[in-house]
Amino acid sequence: MSAGEKRVSRGLDTPFEERLFQRVLLLVPLAGLALFFLYPLSIVVWRSFQQGDGTTGLGNYREILGLDHLWRVVSNSLVMSGLTAVICVGLGLVIAYALSRTRIPLRWLVTLALILPLLAPSLVQALGLIFMFGRNGLLTSLLGVQVQIYGLPGLVIANSLYALPQAVMILAVALRHADRRQYDAALVLGASPWRRFVDITLPGLRFGLLSAGFVCFTVTITDFGNAAVIGGNYRVLASEIYAQVVGQMNFNMGAVVGILLLIPTLLAFYLEKVAGLRGGSSEGAIPVEPDRWAPRDIPLWILTHLTALFVIAIVAVVIFASFVQLWPYRMSLTLKNYNITTQGGYDPLWTSLYASLITAVFGTAMLFALVLAQRKMPGWSARLVYLLAIVPVGVPGLVLGLSYVLSFNVRPVFPGILYGSALLIAFCNFYHYHSQGFLTMVTGIRNVPQPLEETVTTIGGGLWANLRDAVIPIMVPTLISVFFFLFMRGMVTLSAVIFLITPKLSVGAVSVMRLDQAGSSTQAAAFAVLIMITVLAAMGLMRLLLIWQSRRSRARAAG
Amino acid sequence: MTLDIRGLSKFYGTYQALKDIDLSVGENEFVCLLGPSGCGKTTLLRAIAGLESFEGGQMMLGGRDLATIGARDRGFGIVFQSYSLFPHMTVAQNIGYGLKLRRKSPTQISARVAEMLALVRLEDFADRLPWQLSGGQQQRVAIARALAAEPALLLLDEPLSALDARVRAGLRSEIRQMQKRLGIPTIMVTHDQEEALTMADKVVCMSAGRIEQIGSPSEIYTRPATRFVADFVGSSTLLSPARARAFGAAPPADAPAGSQGDDRLFALRPEDVLIRPDASAPGLVRSITFLGNVSRIEVDWQGEIILAETHRLPEFAEGATVSLSLQPGAGAWVRA
Structure with a gap:
C-alpha cells in the first residue's frame, strides 16, 4: 500500500x-x-460591551474600572478569599491527616461536622455566627464581650466553615494515594517521624494542597449567601454584582462585574487542572496504615475536635434559634417560627x-x-x-x-x-x-x-x-x-x-x-x-x- | 469452515500495527498467536473478532468476506484474560446469555446450559454469582458462555494469564481436550511459549506487527526460521557462520552456490551441546545455574558465550576447562 x-x-x-x-x-x-x-x-x-447610549464599546469597562470603590471591592474579595483559603488548607490538612493517618477517637463527630455544611445553603453558617457572636448573640450576652462579627471576620469564618469540607476531601484523597513502602524504606534508613512527614508526606501533598487552596478560593470569592447575611459594609464582588443588577437595574454593569468575577475563577480552575495533571496517583500503592504517636496525635486531635465542635455548634445554634420565642429576649421554646x-x-x-x-x-x-x-x-x-x-x-x-x-x-x-x-x-x-x-x-x-x-x-x-x-x-x-x-x-x-x-x-x-x-x-x-x-x-x-x-x-x- | 487472511494491514494513524499478515486457520485447528507484548498478536485477534478495523488485505471465513460483517453478526465466541462475566448474572444466566440474545426458547436454553455446565464440570455451580467462584472456575464459565451458541470460531485472549500456575496447567489441557472434542477452530493469543508449544496445532510467532514464522510446535522449536524465533522460543546460542563451520555445522541447504550463508546465523539449542571436562580444551566454564531437572552452563569459548545443558549435576565446577561438541543434526540456520 x-x-x-x-x-x-x-x-x-x-x-x-x-x-x-x-x-x-x-x-x-x-x-x-x-x-x-x-x-x-x-x-x-x-452585554458587557453594550454602552448606555446603545453603542458597542469598552465604555462599561472604562466606567467600572474608573470607580474608586471597585478597586476596594476587588481587593476586599481577594483578601477575604485568600484568608479563607489559607485557613481551610491549614485546618483541612490537620483534619485530613488526623482522619487518615491517626486512630482518632470519636471519628463520627468529625464526619458529622464535615457533612453538615453540605446540607444547608451557605448562608446558614453566617446565620449561626450571628446567633452566636452577633449583637444579640448567645456568647455575646453570656460572656458580655462584643465581637465585631459583621464584615471581614464573620465573612472569613463563615466561608471557611462552608469550604472546609471540600478542602478536607481533596487532602484526604491525596493522603490516600501515598505508598506505605516509601515510609517503610525511610524508616529503615533511619528517618525520624518529622523527617518522614517533611520528605514524603508533604511532597506527596503538594498538588493536593494547591488544589484545595484554589477550590476554597474559588467557591468563596463567588459565594453570595454569606456575603449578603454577614458581610455588613465589607463589600465584595458577589454583593457588588447583586447591588448593580437588583439594586440599580444596571444589567450591563452587572455583566462587566460578572466578567471580572470570571477571571480569578477561570485562572484558579486552569491552575488546578495543570496541578491535577501533574499530581498523578501511583497505581497499586499500598495504603499507609494509621498508627499512634502521642506527641503528634494529641495536638492534632484537639485541633480537629475543636473545629468539628465549632462547626456543629454553629449549625446547632441555628436549630436552637428556630425554636426560640423571641430571640434574645424570650428564650422559651415554641414551634411558632415554623408557621x-x-x-x-x-x-x-x-x-x-x-x-x-x-x-x-x-x-x-x-x-x-x-x-x-x-x-x-x-x-x-x-x-x-x-x-x-x-x-x-x-x-x-x-x-x-x-x-x-x-x-x-x-x-x-x-x-x-x-x-x-x-x-x-x-x-x-x-x-x-x-x-x-x-x-x-x-x-x-x-x-x-x-x-x-x-x-x-x-x-x-x-x-x-x-x-x-x-x-x-x-x-x-x-x-x-x-x-x-x-x-x-x-x-x-x-x-x-x-x-x-x-x-x-x-x-x-x-x-x-x-x-x-x-x-x-x-x-x-x-x-x-x-x-x-x-x-x-x-x-x-x-x-x-x-x-x-x-x-x-x-x-x-x-x- | 476455514478462516483465510491475506495481506492484512492495520494502522493507528501513521503507525502500522499489523504488516501484511497471511494466515489461515483450518477446521478443527488450534492456532496460537505467540509473541512479546506489543507485537500485534492481540490486535490481530481483535481484528478477527471484528472489534478492530483493518485497512489493507482480506479476511474471509468459509467464502464470506468478514470486512462487511460486524462483530455481533460474525457468530464467534471470545474469552478474555479478565473473565469478564456479567457480575449480576448467575453462572447459568451467563452461559445462556448468547442463546437468550438469539431468542431461543427457555427449554432450549436450559438444555444447552446444562450441557455446557457438564462440559466445564460446573454442574453444581449453576446458581452461583461470579464473585462466588475462583478464578479458574470463572474462566471455565467464560469458556462455556463463549461455546454455548456454537461459535464458528473460538477466540481466546490470554485466557490463562490471570490464573496461578497450577490452575493454569490444569485448564490448559482441559481447554485443549474440549477443543478437540468439539472440533471448533480456535485462535489463542499468548505470550507464554510453553502454553503455545503444549496446546497448539499451529504456532504463529509474531514480532513488531509481522509474522516471523508459522509452524507446528516442534518445527518452531527445532527449526526456527529467524533470529527472533530462535531467541524468543526457548533459548539459543547464535553463532556466526565461521564459528558454526568450526564446530562442523553443514552450511545452509538453501544457500546460493558459492556463498557460505554469510547472511545467516547458526542457532544452537543448549541441550544439543555436549560438554566434557578437558584440561587442554579452550572452553572455560563461566557459570553453572541449577534449574532442577537440568543445569544450565555458560561456557566461554574463545571469547564467545555458548549455552549448554546437562541432565545430571555436572561433575565440574565454575572455572573448569571443558570441551564442546554438537549432537548430530543439531542447530538451525536462521535469518539474522
Whole structure:
C-alpha cells in the first residue's frame, strides 16, 4: 500500500440505528449545553460591551474600572478569599491527616461536622455566627464581650466553615494515594517521624494542597449567601454584582462585574487542572496504615475536635434559634417560627423540591447520555467534549444566574417563556453543577470493563444489550450518586438562582435570606432547618438505595 | 469452515500495527498467536473478532468476506484474560446469555446450559454469582458462555494469564481436550511459549506487527526460521557462520552456490551441546545455574558465550576447562 493512498477502515460494521442513537446521545446534551450554558454566557460578554447610549464599546469597562470603590471591592474579595483559603488548607490538612493517618477517637463527630455544611445553603453558617457572636448573640450576652462579627471576620469564618469540607476531601484523597513502602524504606534508613512527614508526606501533598487552596478560593470569592447575611459594609464582588443588577437595574454593569468575577475563577480552575495533571496517583500503592504517636496525635486531635465542635455548634445554634420565642429576649421554646406566612410561606420550599427533582432527573439523564457518547469518540473530539463539559465549574453561580436573566428575561416567546418558571431554575442549577456530575459519571463509566462490552458484542448483542447487561448494572451506584448530588445541590444553592426568582416564584434558600433581611431571623432559621431536613432525608435515602442495591446483587445468589 | 487472511494491514494513524499478515486457520485447528507484548498478536485477534478495523488485505471465513460483517453478526465466541462475566448474572444466566440474545426458547436454553455446565464440570455451580467462584472456575464459565451458541470460531485472549500456575496447567489441557472434542477452530493469543508449544496445532510467532514464522510446535522449536524465533522460543546460542563451520555445522541447504550463508546465523539449542571436562580444551566454564531437572552452563569459548545443558549435576565446577561438541543434526540456520 503506497503512503499517498487513502486508507479505508473495514471490518467494523455498526448498524445505522446504532450510529443514529450514538449521535442523539451526543447531540441532545450538547444542545443543552449550548442553549443553557454557552448562549447565556455569550450574552453576558456581549452585554458587557453594550454602552448606555446603545453603542458597542469598552465604555462599561472604562466606567467600572474608573470607580474608586471597585478597586476596594476587588481587593476586599481577594483578601477575604485568600484568608479563607489559607485557613481551610491549614485546618483541612490537620483534619485530613488526623482522619487518615491517626486512630482518632470519636471519628463520627468529625464526619458529622464535615457533612453538615453540605446540607444547608451557605448562608446558614453566617446565620449561626450571628446567633452566636452577633449583637444579640448567645456568647455575646453570656460572656458580655462584643465581637465585631459583621464584615471581614464573620465573612472569613463563615466561608471557611462552608469550604472546609471540600478542602478536607481533596487532602484526604491525596493522603490516600501515598505508598506505605516509601515510609517503610525511610524508616529503615533511619528517618525520624518529622523527617518522614517533611520528605514524603508533604511532597506527596503538594498538588493536593494547591488544589484545595484554589477550590476554597474559588467557591468563596463567588459565594453570595454569606456575603449578603454577614458581610455588613465589607463589600465584595458577589454583593457588588447583586447591588448593580437588583439594586440599580444596571444589567450591563452587572455583566462587566460578572466578567471580572470570571477571571480569578477561570485562572484558579486552569491552575488546578495543570496541578491535577501533574499530581498523578501511583497505581497499586499500598495504603499507609494509621498508627499512634502521642506527641503528634494529641495536638492534632484537639485541633480537629475543636473545629468539628465549632462547626456543629454553629449549625446547632441555628436549630436552637428556630425554636426560640423571641430571640434574645424570650428564650422559651415554641414551634411558632415554623408557621411561616410571609415571603410566600412554604411555597418556595415546594418549588425548591420540585425544581431539584427536575434538576436531578434531567441532569442524570443528560450526563449519562453525554458520557456514553463521549467515550466512544476519537481522541481529540472526546477531549473537546470533556473540556466543554467541565468548563461550567469555572463559572460562578452568580454569573450564570445573571446570564440567565439577560438571556431568558426577554420579549420573544422563545426563550422568554422559560423565565419565571421552575424549569429554568432547574436548568440553571443543573448547568451550575454540570462539571462535578460529569466527572463522577466519567469515573463511573471507567469502571465498566471494556472486555465485558466486547463479550456482549461478540456473542451477538447490539447497543441495547450492551447498555442493559454490561453498562447499566455497573453504573447504577454512579447514577444514584449523581442523581442525589444534583438534587441536594439544587436544594441548597443560592447564588445562581437569586436572579431567577420573581414575585410569584421563589426558592427555599432565597426565603432564608429574605426572612433574615426582613428581621425574622428565627423564622429564617426555621426555614433553613426545614431545608436541612429535606436534604438529610435525601442523603439518607441515597445511602439506603446504595446499600439495597449492593445487597440485592449479592442476595440473588442465595435466592 | 476455514478462516483465510491475506495481506492484512492495520494502522493507528501513521503507525502500522499489523504488516501484511497471511494466515489461515483450518477446521478443527488450534492456532496460537505467540509473541512479546506489543507485537500485534492481540490486535490481530481483535481484528478477527471484528472489534478492530483493518485497512489493507482480506479476511474471509468459509467464502464470506468478514470486512462487511460486524462483530455481533460474525457468530464467534471470545474469552478474555479478565473473565469478564456479567457480575449480576448467575453462572447459568451467563452461559445462556448468547442463546437468550438469539431468542431461543427457555427449554432450549436450559438444555444447552446444562450441557455446557457438564462440559466445564460446573454442574453444581449453576446458581452461583461470579464473585462466588475462583478464578479458574470463572474462566471455565467464560469458556462455556463463549461455546454455548456454537461459535464458528473460538477466540481466546490470554485466557490463562490471570490464573496461578497450577490452575493454569490444569485448564490448559482441559481447554485443549474440549477443543478437540468439539472440533471448533480456535485462535489463542499468548505470550507464554510453553502454553503455545503444549496446546497448539499451529504456532504463529509474531514480532513488531509481522509474522516471523508459522509452524507446528516442534518445527518452531527445532527449526526456527529467524533470529527472533530462535531467541524468543526457548533459548539459543547464535553463532556466526565461521564459528558454526568450526564446530562442523553443514552450511545452509538453501544457500546460493558459492556463498557460505554469510547472511545467516547458526542457532544452537543448549541441550544439543555436549560438554566434557578437558584440561587442554579452550572452553572455560563461566557459570553453572541449577534449574532442577537440568543445569544450565555458560561456557566461554574463545571469547564467545555458548549455552549448554546437562541432565545430571555436572561433575565440574565454575572455572573448569571443558570441551564442546554438537549432537548430530543439531542447530538451525536462521535469518539474522
